[in-house]
Amino acid sequence: MNASRHRSILLAVTGTALALSLTACQDGSGTKSSSAAAPSAPAASSPAATGTSDVTDATGSTGSEASAGSTGASTGSAGATGKQAAASTPVCTAADVRVTAARQDGPPYTRIVLTAKNTTRHSCRLTGFPHIQFVESHKQDVAAVAKSKPAAPVVLTAGAPAYALVKLSNGGTDENNEPVSAFAVMLEGDSTVITVTAPGSEGIAVDPAKALTGYWTPELRNGADDF
Incomplete structure (x- = not known):
């Protein structure tokens, strides 16, 4: 009876150790799974990248508009310069x-x-x-x-x-x-x-x-x- 009882206790200890070992393996597996998911984090920065693209486009558009506005201003400036030059010419008098x-x-x-x-x-x-x-x-x-x-x-x-x-x-x-x-x-x-x-x-x-x-x-x- 004592031998039989000793075998039962040994089996129970072995089963407990095996269960603890399996639990530890499962915990390690979970850690590895969580670590594998980490590279997907950059995907979350995608909206920021899109926003950067929008800013670039807006900057480019603004640059074009500014350039066009500058050209128009330059043309208008040339006309204004001609009028200013005429206006700065002295008025003719009887002596002239x-x-x-x-x-x-x-x-x-x-x-x-x-x-x-x-x-x-x-x-x-x-x-x-x-x-x-x-x-x-x-x-x-x-x-x-x-x-x-x-x-x-x-x-x-x-x-x-x-x-x-x-x-x-x-x-x-x-x-x-x-x-x-x-x-x-x-x-x-x-x-x-x-x-x-x-x-x-x-x-x-x-x-x-x-x-x-x-x-x-x-x-x-x-x-x-x-x-």
């Missing part, structure tokens, strides 16, 4: 130009052309229209025709001319025309009176109430200067 008058070709000879030529060695800006008074009895300046105003400033380089078409009358027989051999012209921004000799040996016939003048332009333009 010589104003002459000639008949416009063709009947009924109711128009003359004024020419203002820059006689200096520097550029000047001719603004507005000629302020004309034909006769002493009519002190008001001749009215200007708005449609003849040029789109860009008129800058006269040394020796360059500008022109203004002037209507004297409607060419009718019942008008109150007055003979004019010379008349007064003033430039905008300068109160100096320039005396201009009328063209022709007999001068010109003017109805001050019907007279009109165009703006100074680099050239006479068909349509805009016809009035």
Whole structure:
């Protein structure tokens, strides 16, 4: 009985040791499984990588837009620079130009052309229209025709001319025309009176109430200067 009992105790101890050994192996297996899953951790950083890509795209897009905006600004800047250069050019005065008058070709000879030529060695800006008074009895300046105003400033380089078409009358027989051999012209921004000799040996016939003048332009333009 004692031997039988001793064998039973030995078997029980052996079984317990085997069970403990199996439990330890299972715990080690679990540890290895957990360790194998660790490399999958970088996958969790994928959203961050996507975010980086989005940032890069946005930066690239912003760079393109900035570049396009810069180009537009550069073009606008060039136009602005041209206007600023014209605006910085000094205004022409009576001392800078010589104003002459000639008949416009063709009947009924109711128009003359004024020419203002820059006689200096520097550029000047001719603004507005000629302020004309034909006769002493009519002190008001001749009215200007708005449609003849040029789109860009008129800058006269040394020796360059500008022109203004002037209507004297409607060419009718019942008008109150007055003979004019010379008349007064003033430039905008300068109160100096320039005396201009009328063209022709007999001068010109003017109805001050019907007279009109165009703006100074680099050239006479068909349509805009016809009035």
